[in-house]
Amino acid sequence: MRAFFFSSFLLAALLSWPVAAQLNQDSLLQNWKNEEASRNERLAALHTLGKHWFFVSPDSAHALSLLLYTEANQYGMDWYLAEALVLMGKSALILGKRDSVEAILEEAYNLHYQAESPAGLANALLGQGLFHLFQGLNQQALDDLTMALGYAKQGGDPELLAETYISLGNYHAMHGDLLTSLGHYQQAYTISSELSNRWYEGASVMSMGNLYYLLKNHDRALQNFQRSLEILSGAGFIGEVPSLMLNLGNVYAQQNEHQQAIFHYKEAQALWLEMNIEGGQTSALLNIGETYLDWGKPQEALNWIEEGMQLARKQKRYWDIAWAKILLARVHLTQQEFEPAIALATEALEYAQEQDELNLMTDATEVLYPAFQGTGNWQHAFETLNLYYTLEDSILNLTTHLQLLDLEYSMMAKMDSMRNADSLKLKEVQLAVLDQRRRTQGTTLTGILLLSLVFGAVVFQRFQVTRRQKSRLAEQKEMVDETLLSLADQKHLVDQAYQDLTHKNKEILDSITYAKRIQSAILPPYQQFVKCLPKSFVFYQPKDIVAGDFYWTECVDGQTMVAAADCTGHGVPGALVSMVCRNGLQRAVREFGATTPGKIL
Template identity: 25%
Template sequence: MRGIIFSIFLLFAFITLFSQNIHVIDSLKKVCSTYEPDTNKINLFNKLSWAYGKKLDTALMYSDSALSLSNKLNFRPKIQETHFKKGLLYYNHAKYSKALSNLFMSLRIAEELKLIDNQSQSAFQIANVYKDQGTYDKALSFYNQSLELDKKYNNRNGEASCLNNIGLVHWMQDSYEVALDYFLKSMAIKEQLGDKKGIAGGYVNIGIIYYSIKNYDKAIEYWEKSQVICEELHDDRAIVEVLNNLGAVYSERKDYEKALVYLYKSLKIKEKIGDRKAISMTYSNIGEVFMMKKDPKNALEYFNKAIKINEEIQDFDGLASANLSIAGYFKEMKDYEKALEFANNGLETCKKIGALSKLKSAYLMVSEIYELKADNANALANYKLFYEISDSIYDKNNSDKLAEVQTKYETENKEKEIELLNKDKVLQDNELARQQILTIAFIICSIFILIIAFVIFNRYKLKKKTNDELTYQNLVIEQQKEELTVQKDLLINTNYDLTKKNLLITDSINYAKRIQDALFPTESYISNYIKEYFIYLSPKAIVSGDFYWFYAVDTNNLFVAVADCTGHGVPGAFMSMIGNTLLNEIIVENREYDTSTILEKLNSRILHVISQNDEGELSHIDGMDITIIKIDVLNSSLFIAGANQSAYIVSDNQLITIDGDLHSIGGGLRYNVNAKFATQQIPYIKDSTNIYLLSDGFQDQFGGSENKKFMVSNLQKVLLKCSTLDSFDEQKKYFADTFNNWKGSKKQIDDVLIFGFKV
């Protein structure tokens, strides 16, 4: 189930939403054509850029025109203003690297010109970019810089906005107490200023804090306060968001009737506004609530309404989401054919619009549905497509970010070159004027004045030389600073990409664990034939190279096996899946019940599997150690065969060790596909004999005060102790506690598996 979409209230202080009014644009264009190239024309270019804000390419064309004219006139305040507005354009279109480049330029020029209010605005907006990127430490640093400037020059409205957004960052970092403190400080200023809209927004954010700590009563209290103010201000769009949040909290409290009341109110306002896309989203939310109410008929009705609107307005993105939502509904209802139909509809729509992120989710859902249908081939095929899409998204984002860094570097260098050319021209003009004055003075004045002029000229040259050297050094330092900034941003982006890649790999391994767990025999199946047993499995990584196997031919003939595959983690898990599959083939399908013959066939087939490389060579390390027991219940006999692994039998407080053959299964025997294994027949006393099969991970674990291996001798003592405990649940706990206490804080070196049972 997808869940209700949740709304928060953010303050952006210096940002206003840009709207595209064709009449305003036409009038600005007409006026612009009549203006001379001066500051008024710069202002018009900036206004046109903002009016075209939704069309980034056109907006940037006018912004570049404003910047070019500002540089031509060498008017630094307008250069600063244009960089700031250009940064906002990039920010509103999520081009964060280019936004930061322009905003940092805006901040430096504002500091140079001592424009305090502009410094605060630039620092505040830089903080907003870092917040959206998830770089919270930098965001807090620049919010605090803006806050100090606002405090120093008594900008109370800006101070309130900074406090609010600092609280927001702390909320994103789950520091709810700190976040609440900042929200309350911001609210106090808004109340002093009589800013009702700001007060309403503050109530929303304080409610979010209480919602996050699951104090739903307090959250409702503050959101209802916000609702009253929004209704007084007739701010329908703000009312919609508050109603949506109230619906979410009542849904969380399982008060679905109240949740529906608020969602229906939200729907009514959206219908009044005429926002069909928002109406479609609300239909989906209402459908989700009906799903939670176990009312599938009404849920499906609202999901279909959402699809209908999305089809009418050709909102293919919303259509894809709605189809996937209905697929999730049918999956919950266990109608897998219907679920597959809608999932495939959503998948095809995602392909059509090129929405890679949704396409990835669609492949994953199709894979999960096929898995539930036990169609493992299609489940695996779609999961591979999901994984390939994940990789392609990563590669695309990675190349885009590198291109952005390169563009930023080239743009800043070009701006520096233009600035240097303008400075050289000013210096040349000043030099020419001074030479003219000296010439006139030479004609009018006496030789004495000429000597004084000569001295002054020489001093001027010395001063100019010194100034030129200082200017050059400053340029070198500035360039080095810019290069360091670019390198830092590149490192941040690279770290983010690596973290994202690691999450994708971890998700894939977790999915592999689900597949591996599904291959293990269920406890309910085992307990039908063995009443008293325990299984203790502690993988070194997420997935395990150790596995256990159980099969009942009938109530009198049972098979139990424990295997320790080469390696651990993903390689070991793959080998465990091969071993599991081959045991099913040999015993279940081919009905081979002799334990020594089973191991010989398992050895031969694993050697065949692991030799399937391009050269036809056999790996000498891939394989497994295994013990398999056939339990003849009718005759109270055990038939045990082992490959480089021992079994332990405890009867009448006596421990018997059954050693297996010295060979391993697979690569340990190298090319000896005809290796022979022996079966040992052991009689047992019914209901008083405990059997323990285990891998070598427990005895090989380093730990204790001297950081030594646990060793087989200590393991045998533990087995004897466990056999005296009242239940097998207590035995499992004793094994787990002993292992964890021995290991302590040291790293686990191998997978650990113990299968203990009574016959």
């Protein structure tokens, strides 16, 4: 099971301030350095700079958060103090410095609570939710995100509300609740469309791609990921690029295009290394290792998995540690090293059961079953396969039914064989004494066998009926999910077309308005009329922005000539003709010396 990112869950759930990439940093720096500016203006500039740099360099954002904390504490401005703590905690979380993150975010929450700031509380809770998710505390993470949504609705900040919907959608998608996830993404997309915010637009498209990935609709997943990459990288949000590269690699891996998958994983890992984001590096390293395993290259996988395990332990990423143990167990399994494989997979299974992580539990049992078979421990193999069947059934995957039946029949056969062998030995020793008892036991065993066969046939028939029913339900659910996703994509296209049409209409209107300024410039100024005709006035009111009507005056040798002209056409065509006609009047008088109306015309 590979790691993947929903709108860069490392960043999207952390960032409740998606600022524009074209931020005017010079202006903000000047505001911060301007000692004559008010304290609020200076701290606001520093706060905005810190939020912006979070996208590009968490290290820089962390340093700015420390500076903001010092200044806000000196001035006694609690709101900025709390925001500095939120930025400090989130950047530390990204950088893997998690020892004090919980206390920092808790202090930020308390300050915002005292200030009765709903938006601030939502912001702090988003950070706490991600922290608990990294710690493997899923229920606490869900509680934090749900509370954040309530405060975000009260806060009056649409961007924060959209961010919270995306974070909740990410959580539910990661835990298999795709319909709930889709509802949250649609809410976020509606808000982002109204805001014309490129970050949220790209994040929504990326999240849709992840849902298509989970539904194994590879073409639609690739289209959404590539579209999201164009939107976010084009807008300058480089922090999202490695997440998208990782998700593209997952799609290729799901299609067994191992070389393409590894290429994208390595690109993501290199970008995260450059950005000093160890959490992303861990996911990329383990994904590379798993892909080499699927490719049948366990020795090449081993180094990547061990490096990922080291980073996961360093950051105390318990989910990744469990995943790495499963991958290492798979490596041992390929080498027929069953005992270390069992030990590692069992540790991962215990963690997964504590946290109710179905996917991890399924992966662990997939390793344990063949490992127990390899050691000849049939009882544990049966128990593991039974657990695997239960897990797969809970996530609408019924492929293990036949495996379970095969194991039951094989174990029954082994037990019958053992009983028969013991019975034969006993008969050899006490044949004369127990002859009648043997016949009685034979009859009893025959009856039991017949009953077992009848019971097995009934159970098998019920399995078949249940399998068909669940398969139909799963197909219908998949059709509904794909229809909802298709409708969301169509709405996105309509909204985009509307925005393009509005932009083009504005460009045309601006051009015509500028043409009006040009046409006004060729009309004689009012002072010229007053000079030539002291007792005069001008009433000029075109029907459209530009017009085919114009007036003209000229004073030559004491003579005053005035013309009011109506040219062919209206609007833009008429305005073009008026330019030609005005030029003709000028030439007739100035170049050809015409002074009478007839000659001028």
